[in-house]
Amino acid sequence: MEKQRSFEPLRQYLPDNCFELVMPLILKHKVHLTISRGRKTKLGDYRNAYGNNNHRISVNGDLNKYAFLVTLIHELAHLLTYEKFGHRVQPHGTEWKSIYSQMLYEFIQHQVLPVDITEALVKTIKKPGASTCSEVDLQRVLNKYDKRHPAMTTVETINIGDTFALPDGRKFVRGEVIRKRIKCFLLPGMQPYSFTALYEVIDLNKLNKEIV
Known part of the structure; x- marks a missing residue:
C-alpha cells in the first residue's frame, strides 16, 4: 500500500x-x-x-x-x-x-x-x-478564466487571411473552417495544417501593437 x-x-x-x-x-x-x-x-x-x-x-x-x-x-x-x-x-x-x-x-x-x-x-x-x-x-x-498574455488567443478569433504564430515561432495564415477544424497555412511555403477552434496561438496583430 x-x-x-x-x-x-x-x-x-x-x-x-x-x-x-x-x-x-x-x-x-x-x-x-x-x-x-x-x-x-x-x-x-x-x-x-x-x-x-x-x-x-x-x-x-x-x-x-x-x-x-x-x-x-x-x-x-x-x-x-x-x-x-x-x-x-x-x-x-x-x-x-x-x-x-x-x-x-x-x-x-x-x-x-x-x-x-x-x-x-x-x-x-x-x-x-x-x-x-x-x-x-x-x-x-x-x-475566459485563464490568465494569459494579451496577445494569446485562440485560432477561431483570428480573422481569415491574418497571420498568427505558435510559441515555437512558426507563423501561419488562417483559412476557412472545414469539418469543425480550421485550415491554416504554414509560412513561407503555405503547407496546409488544421487546428481545433480553441487551439491557443499568438495574435501577431495584437503583439505588433504592443511592441509599437
Whole structure:
C-alpha cells in the first residue's frame, strides 16, 4: 500500500469551497493524485488500481481553477466507472457519461461555481464529451478564466487571411473552417495544417501593437 501525502496543497488549485467536496472521494477511493506539468496532449488522466498500487489520477497544474476542477471530476468519473464495471465498458461510454453527468450535477447543486460555468455544465450534462477539450462550448467558457498574455488567443478569433504564430515561432495564415477544424497555412511555403477552434496561438496583430 502506497503512503499518501497530505492533500492540503490541492486546495490552491481548486475554486473556493470545492476542496471539501472532492476530498471525500479522493480519500474514500485512496487516490494517488499527481499535479502534472502542462501537457499539450491531455489535461489529465486516470490509471486504475492494481496489485499494491492505488488508483492514480493526474491533472495539469497550469489549468485555471475551474478547468482543473472539471478535469478532476472527469478523471474521478473514470475511477467510479472502473470500480463499478471494471474493463467491461468503453472508457467514455454510456456508463461513464452517466456517472460524469451525475457528479457534475452534484457540484452544480452546491452553487459554488460562476453562473456562466454552471450554465455550460448544465449543457454538458445533457451530452457529455470524451474530454473537456472536446466540449467546445464548455472549454470556451473555461478559457475566459485563464490568465494569459494579451496577445494569446485562440485560432477561431483570428480573422481569415491574418497571420498568427505558435510559441515555437512558426507563423501561419488562417483559412476557412472545414469539418469543425480550421485550415491554416504554414509560412513561407503555405503547407496546409488544421487546428481545433480553441487551439491557443499568438495574435501577431495584437503583439505588433504592443511592441509599437
